[in-house]
Every structure is written in C-alpha cells, then in structure tokens.
Amino acid sequence: MSRTDDVVNGIKHMILNGELRPGERLPVEKELAETLGVSRGSLREGVRALSILGILNSRQGDGTYVTELDVAQLLAPMGFVVDLQGDGQAREVHAIRRLLESEAARLAASRITDEALEEARVLLEEAGRILDKTPEDHDRIIEIDIAFHRIIAAHTGNSVLTGMIEAFASRTVRARLWRSLREEGIDRRTHGEHYAIWRALYFHEPENARIRMANHLLGVEDSLPFLPGEDEEEPPIEA
16 A cells, blocks of 8 residues: 555545544644654645545645535546446446436435425426427427436435436436437427426325336437447537
8 A cells, every 4th residue: 555545544534533524624734744654745645636536625825624525526536437438338327327316206206395396397397398499409408307307316315326316417418418319209208208207206206206217217228229439420519
C-alpha cells in the first residue's frame, strides 16, 4: 500500500469515527501529516484524490474542508464506471436502470408529496401539448422525460438509491433521444406510459407503480439493438 493510500484511508477513518465531520476544516498540513505518519507530499496527493471523489474540498487561502458528503455527489464517479462499459454493455446498463427505477417507483408511491405529483402533472401536460405540434420538440420531450423520472427518484426516501439512479439514468439519454427520433409514435406511447406511472403514484399504489415503470423501461431496452453503430449517423445531443 502506498503512502498516498495511507492518507486516503486515514482521513476516511477519521470521518467515519467522527473525528472529522461534514463541513469541518482539516487540521493544518504539518499537524495532519504527523498524525497520519506521512510526508507532506503524500498528504497532498491523498487530499487531491479525496477531492476528486467529492470527500474533501480545498479552498485556496482557507484550507481543506470535509464536504457535506452528499450521497449523489459521492456516487457520481460511478457514472464513469458505467461510461467505461461502452455500447457493448448497453443492455446491462439499461437493465440495472430498470431494476433501480422500478423499485424507486414502488417506494415513491407511498412517499410522494402532493406538490411533487402536481409538478409531475404539469410536466406531462406540457409534453402532451408538444406532441400535438408539428414538428415535435424532441429535445424538450427528453428534458421532460428526465425531469419526470427525477421527481420519482427524489421521493424514494433512499438517498443512495436516488444517487445510483442519477448515475445510470444520465448515461441513457443517448438511447432515449435516438428512440424518440427513430421510432414513429414512440413519444406518444412514452407519454401514455408516463401518465400510467403518474396515476399509480397519485393513487399511492406501490406494486402498480413498480410494474408500470418496469414495463415502460423494458420498451427502452427493446430498442437497444437498433441504436446506431460507430459508422452510422447519430442525432445531435447536447453535452
């Protein structure tokens, strides 16, 4: 194990033991290096690694602080792991998304607030108006799609699940946009599926919400074999 690993593990141990709390400033460099038994160079490398992971935040001229340890931020690097899988594992990524979001819908059905339901309803009504126009605004449809799913994830009562959903869902936008552009009538079908999910949430039916979400996301998975290869033209996507 390298000295940098000693720093990373040492600071993590201090956080887990309550010696360092969210938002708290780390001891001065000399003192912390002596506590961990490492050089200042190794300490700086370890601090940089923990900053990348969202655990620490170095403020120029003010020192280094423990972040608020927001779960979504801490899970963000998992999105990179998903990115590494490439298109060859797209079905696996979407299958995990389906499992996570189906459970999210089940949990949210018992916890979602009236305000959140109203927010989701307004989004669905906007999507319906867009679908009645020609040409359709596919980019806005996808934005509404993402926002609708995020409302559900935010009301699971499980911050870890919410963070994992965000890491996976943000990596499926390409497939969702391509499906919207390629499959005739798919936006209207998706809108109907979203509304069925919303009704299950509105009536607080956990199992119905889970099934509706699973069926909806299975449709996305069924479209995966038709995604363009590297030599085919793709629709433009905002970064």
